Amino acid sequence: MITNLEMPAPATGAQPIVSPTQAFDDCIAAKNRMLLILGVAIFIYYFALIVGAGWFRPFYTRSLPGGLNVGIAFALSQYAFVAALALIYARRMKRVDAQIKKLAEAPEMKNETC
């Protein structure tokens, strides 16, 4: 069997190529906003740890209850923060998936090809 890959992967057949409705565009814009917010949040949280460990060491040595100090608590909290962020993302994306599916199947999205 000869396979022709000149078409952009991974199209397996002639697919309807878009005349996105305003609702579809809005949905994608909202999704991208969420990605931006979550991305900026983790960027700030993680690099605050690195910057703090490098330039604010005395602050990291402050003791906390339970034998911890600020540095250890902040480092371990990265795992909790990332887990929370991933859960938020997964929950929001369930809604986005449903919306996209509904919009992609709408009649006005079909019947136009490149």
Place this chain on the structure above:
Amino acid sequence: MKHAERYLVGAIGLLATLRAGAAEVVPHVYRPYAFGSFAVVILMTLLVTWWASRKGKTVRDFYTAGGGISGAKNGLAIAGDYLSAAAFLGVSGLIALYGYDGILYLVGFFVAFVPVLLLVAEPCRNLGRYTFGDVLACRNDFRTSKLLAAGSSVIVAVFYMIPQIVGGAVLLYALLGVPYEVSILVVGALMLIYVTFGGMCATTWVQIIKAVLLITACAGLVVLALIPFHFDIISFFVALLHQTELHDYLTHGRAVAGGENVQFVTKTFFEPGLFLKNPLEQLSLGLALTLGTAAMPHIMMRFFTVRDAQTARKSVLWGMLAIGGCHLLIIFLGFAAAYYVGGLRIAAIDKGGNLAAPLLAQYLGGGAGSLNGNILLGLVAAVAFATIVAVVAGLTLAAASALAHDVYVGAIKAGRATEREQVIAGKVAAILVGVVAIGASLLAKGQNVAQLVGLAFAVAASANLPALLGTLYWKRCNTFGVTCSVVGGTVAAIVLVLVSPNMQYPLTIRADATLMLVSASATMKTAGERMNDPVLTAEARKSAAAELAKADALRQSAQATLTATGQATTSVIGLEKPLVNLRNPGIISIPLGVIFLVLGSLFYRKSACADEKWKELIFRRDSGIGIDEAVKH
């Protein structure tokens, strides 16, 4: 952070330091048992490969295992692909020797999965078929995209593979005394067997087995370490904080000042600064780690093995769960090694601390002189070895798919190749990549190849990631911008490493060796005079003799270094000293890669069909309509 990258590769540091002490880790009498542990683990992976080789014969089976792997399985395979010897051996050792600073490394490896989850996994599944090149080709010129993606993927994969192979070989030598060359050939042969006979299916199962074994081994060691404390973690850390041995280790020739108050010294173990001395270096490494992971070809390739974007998302979530859980266990193992084995013993066997986890296993099993201790050590070492081989197999497959699918089938055959030709091309490419990696690893004997790991992440973050994100999310991005980013980012990262302290500078090496020679000669003279003292006690004479022997070894080592550097005064590119004082180039090369992408895209005219292609890409990227049907597993 003078030796930072060493810890990214786990066992690499052993190469230079373990030659003398290697054979003492597992006594001869117990070696058959340790070999047995290795054999069981390797046999399991080979059986899986044999089973997988009978399953699928199509090109899709070879590259993506049919594309129907479940989210949980793929998540475990991602964990198996990603949890390298660096995390298990390197970071547990780093924590055992330096405490807090080791945790910072591990956190970076974990946070790196956020960009993968948010920006890369789902769009890659919706737009790609087998490779990173497929995704770039969605919008950009087909042939250019394929060649660029293949070039950078192979560079990243090979840079990352060499230290892994060397690490595996060094581990075998260090624990079991297997010669370096034989070990390299064993690692290379195993990775080629997995990939060429089993393709993605076998590679996936090897990675799953490895992930399960690694997590189980870590959890088992944590349980054994906590039994004396009745599973009270707080009591364990309080005991460590008050441990006299930790105090002695920290004050023994270290930066921490001694004092009567044990706790005053030992609390520094839980604070930053014992290892990481240059914050800018740490920032640069953090950038490369967190951004580079998302564009590592072997990680991206895993998203083509699942049915759809939702499963790709689940994969990442499962992968993060496995990786995060394993990291927390590794953090505890590092502290447990510090408590039970002790920094002095760990550092005496390997200055880098890379054998902390195996030594902890040996201790918890009953000690160096016990059968259980050595069986447990053998098991942990076998898991570490499987870790290395699984990562290397994933990298081989990623590089082979780039060469075969992107270069041969895509750029050379213009997409017209039979199923059989594509499978053969994939297998031939895997053998080619394997031979190159094995050859380079053999040539690397005695060389410090650890910086190649940092370089692989830096190239991925500086070249691949801007091109990938530009293609996926920036309307104005075009082929020229992608070309500038991939070529410019790769060149920038490599050039910055070539002018960095990672290279060898003969003048500096000679100055250090001369200092060592003078110091060792002085020590030898003093010790020799003490030896000749007629009133010396037998014990003092023995101590002086040991000091004399140690100084003599140092003198010989310094003399050998001076001889080896010869008359050379400059590094391989003609520099007497580094131009940039950063070992990891990320903080410079990543912004450069982004600038190249932006400038290249803006200064190149838009193609006639650019807007339509952009609309099509957004639709496919977010809806997933048009992706291949999966094969159920």
